Amino acid sequence: MTKDGGKQDKKAQQYGVTPQSVDFNDWYNEVVKKADLADNSPVAGAMVVRPYGSALWENIQRWLDDKFKATGHESLIFPTLIPMGFITKEADHVEGFAPELFTVNKIGTEELAEPYVMRPTSETIIGHMWSGWLNSYRDLPFLHYQWGSVFRAELRTKAFLRTSEFFWHEGHTAHADEGEARGEVRQMLDIYHEFCRDVLALPVVRGEKTASERFAGAVATYSIEGMMRDGKALQSGTSHYLGQNFSKAFDVKFQTREQREEFAHTTSWAISSRIIGAIIMTHGDDFGLIMPPRIAPIQVVVIPVGRKDNFDQMVEEGEKLAAELRAQGVRVKVDKRDGVTNGFKYNDWELKGVPVRIELGPRDLESGVVVVKSRNGDEKETLPRAEAVSGMTARLDGIHDWLLSRATSFMLEHTIPVDDFETFAAKIEEGNWVRAYHCGDADCEKSIKEATKATTRNVPLDDAEFFNDHGEGQCVKCGKPSAYGKRVIFGRQY
C-alpha cells in the first residue's frame, strides 16, 4: 500500500510496529497500545482510555460541544439506567437492541422485580421525561444533548471501534413539525461533515442509509462514511429523523397554536469514540499515528538534543522555545526524558503522530536555528528560529491540507463505479468501495452481503461533496430497475 514498503518494513521492525501492508489489524492494535491511546481492561469488551487518548477525546468533545451550544442546543444529564419496560415500548427499537443489553437485576441487597438496563441509547427515557415537560407549542423546540457512556454487548471487540462501553454525545430534539425536525437532522449531519473535513482532515460522504441499515425506530437515517486505509468503510456519525414513532410510544404531545393536540417530531444524532478509530485508520502509516493538527493533543514536540553535561541547559532552552510557540496558540510539549536516546524519542513521537518535531541542539542554539521535521514525510529542514516559530501555524495548516488531500485521493481512487456483479465482488475483495445501481429491495441487499460481506453504506445526498451524480440503471445484483435515482455506495465496514 506504500511504495517504499521494503524500507518501511525494516524501520517498522526496529520500532516493533507491524506494517499496514503485512497485517492491517495487527498494525491497528499495536498502534493503539504503543501510542498510549488505550489499553485492554478486565471488563468484557471494555477498554481503558489512557491520557493521550483521553486528551484527544477531550479536544473532540470541546469542538463539538462549542458547536452544539452555538447552534442553540442545551446539555442535560439523564440516568445511565433505563427501566427494561421502556425499551420494549417502541417495537423496532427493542428488536434492534434487545440482544445487546446489559441487565441490572440487583441494587444493594434488593433483587429487582423489573430489571434495569444500562442505556444502549437514550431515546426512550428522554421521551418519557419530555412527556412531562411538554405542554404547548411555545415549549418547542427541545434542543438537547448529553455526553456519556453507552453499553452494547459486543462479541468481537476492538479498541474505539467496537467496545461494549463506548463514549459519545447523543443529541435529542423535539419539534412542532416535520419540516423543522428534518432541518435539524440535516443541520447536525452538516456540522459532523464540517467537523470531519475541517478539523479531523477526514473526507466523508454524506448520505441517507437504505431502509435495512436504519437506526432501530427511525423514519430516516443519515450518515457520514469515511474510507479507512484498508478500503473498509467506517460510519463516522449518524443523524436520524424519528418521525412521531418515539413521541407516540412515550406520549410526547403538545397543544398547537390552533389548540389541537399533536405529537412532536423528534430527532437524534451522535458521534462516538469510534471517530478516533477513523482518525487512526485514515491517517496512520507504517510509522504509527498521524494526528490531524487541529485536534492533536500535542501539535509540536520539542526535543532538546544535549549531552550529559549540557542537557539541563538544553531543556531550559527548549522550554523557552515552547513558550514562544504557546504564545502563538500552539500546543507544545518538551520531551525532558533523560534515560532514553534521541532516536528513541524521535520514533516514539512519530508513533504517537505528533505533527511537528523540533530538534534543538547546542550548535543550533549558537547559530540561531532549529531543525524542524513535519510528520508528513518531508525531509528535515534547518530554519532560523524566529521563522520556525512564526511559521508554525501555517505549517500545521499545511499538514492538515496534506492529510485531507491524501485521504481524499485515496477514497476517490478506491471507489469504483460498477455495473455487473462479478466485477462488484472482485472490486470489493480488492479493498474498494463500489458505486452501483440497486433495486432498493432489502432481501437483495442481504444476498449481496452474504456473497461479498459488503453492505450499502449510504445513498449520497444531492449536495454531498462526493459521488452525488444522478442516474438510473439496472440493479447490479438482480437486474431490476434501480431505486434512489443515483448509484449507492457499497463497502465492507467496521
Next chain:
Amino acid sequence: MTKDGGKQDKKAQQYGVTPQSVDFNDWYNEVVKKADLADNSPVAGAMVVRPYGSALWENIQRWLDDKFKATGHESLIFPTLIPMGFITKEADHVEGFAPELFTVNKIGTEELAEPYVMRPTSETIIGHMWSGWLNSYRDLPFLHYQWGSVFRAELRTKAFLRTSEFFWHEGHTAHADEGEARGEVRQMLDIYHEFCRDVLALPVVRGEKTASERFAGAVATYSIEGMMRDGKALQSGTSHYLGQNFSKAFDVKFQTREQREEFAHTTSWAISSRIIGAIIMTHGDDFGLIMPPRIAPIQVVVIPVGRKDNFDQMVEEGEKLAAELRAQGVRVKVDKRDGVTNGFKYNDWELKGVPVRIELGPRDLESGVVVVKSRNGDEKETLPRAEAVSGMTARLDGIHDWLLSRATSFMLEHTIPVDDFETFAAKIEEGNWVRAYHCGDADCEKSIKEATKATTRNVPLDDAEFFNDHGEGQCVKCGKPSAYGKRVIFGRQY
C-alpha cells in the same frame, strides 16, 4: 431565620416557594424543581439534571479540570463496570461498599458466572490497571483523574445530595513514597478549599476525619465541610491518603532507584455533584437560589420592558446591551419571552438566582440609563448605561464577597464551643455545629451520634481558615482526656 419573615412569607406564597423557615426540606425540593436544576426520574434514586443545572455543573467541571491539568494531572477513562471480585480484594473497601452496589448479572443473552458491579468508586480497577503500567520509579508519579458517574444505592434520595447515580471527578495518584503522596493529598484539599472560597463563595473548614468517618480503605481522610442555612454540615470534598492498602491488594509495585521492590503509596480525591446542593443550601433564600457570580451560568439577565407595539425594538436594544456586556466577558441572557408579564420574569430570574438583573425600558433608553437590581437584596439603582456596563465585573465581585461574608458570619455564629454534653445536645438540636473536646474513641463517637444524630465533621488542620486553635480538655461525652490536641467539630450532616 430572616428578619423580615412575614413579608417574605407573603411574597413566597405568590411565587409558590415554601419559605426556608417554614420547611427547609420543602424549600430545597421546590427550588431544585422550579429553578429547572433537576427533576425526578423513573429510575430508582436517580435524577435528571436539566439544562440550567447542567450548565452549572459544566462550569464547575471546567474550573476544576483546568486546575487539575495546571497541576500536572492527566485524565483517563476507565470502564463503568468493575468485576465483583475486585471489590472484595481490599477488606475495608468491600465492607464499606457491598450494601450499596448495583449488580449486572447479564450481558446480551449471557448470564454471567461472575457478576459485574457498576462502580461505586474506582480505586480497585485503577489499581489493577496501574499494576500493569508500573515498572520503575521512573514511571511515577501517576497523576490521574476521570470525570463520570458512580452508583451507590440510596434509600432516601434528594436531588444532588443523595442520588443513586451521581456525577464527580475521582482523582487517583500513585507515588514512590509516603511524603510525596501526603503532599498530593494536601495539595488537592487546598485546591478544593480555594475553589469553594474563591469561586463558589462557600466558606469551608479543612480538616482530618476521625477514624470512624474515614473512606473505606483509607489511612487518612481529609475533608472540607460547609454549613448549610439550616445549620447542618455538608461534606463538600474529600482527599484520601490510602497508604499501601490498595497497592498491596492490587500489586501496584515498582523497582526503586536502589533496585528494591516497593509498593506505591496512593491517594484519591473527589468533589461530586453534591457541591450543587451546598451552593443551593448555603446561598439560597426565601426567593430561591442565589448563584455565586463566578460560576453562574447566567450572570446578568436583561429584561426588555416594552409594550406590545415596541417590544421587538426593546428586545433588539437588549441584545445590543448584552453584546456590550459580553465584550467584558460577562455571561448574559436576554429574556425575550413575550407571553409573560415583567413581574413574572423578575420573580423567575430571582428564583433561578441570577446575580444581576437589568431592566431596559423605552424611556430609560431615551435618557441613556438602565435599571440595575442585584440579587443581594439591595434596592434597584438607575445608572447611566455606560457605567452599568463598565462596572459589571466589579458588581459581580461585590456580590461574591457579600455571599462569602454572609455565609462565613452565619457559620461562625452557629458554631459553638461547648464543654458539657447537655449543652452539646441542646446546641445541636437548635441547628448549630458544636466544637468540643473528644477522647477519640469510636464507640464514644457512636454514643454521641445515637443521642444527638451529630457526628464528627472533622478535626481542623493547623492551617485551616477557621477553628484551628490548639487546646486540651476532657471528652465532652465520657470525660476521658481529649485526643487530637484541639476541639473537634460535631454536627448533623447531609
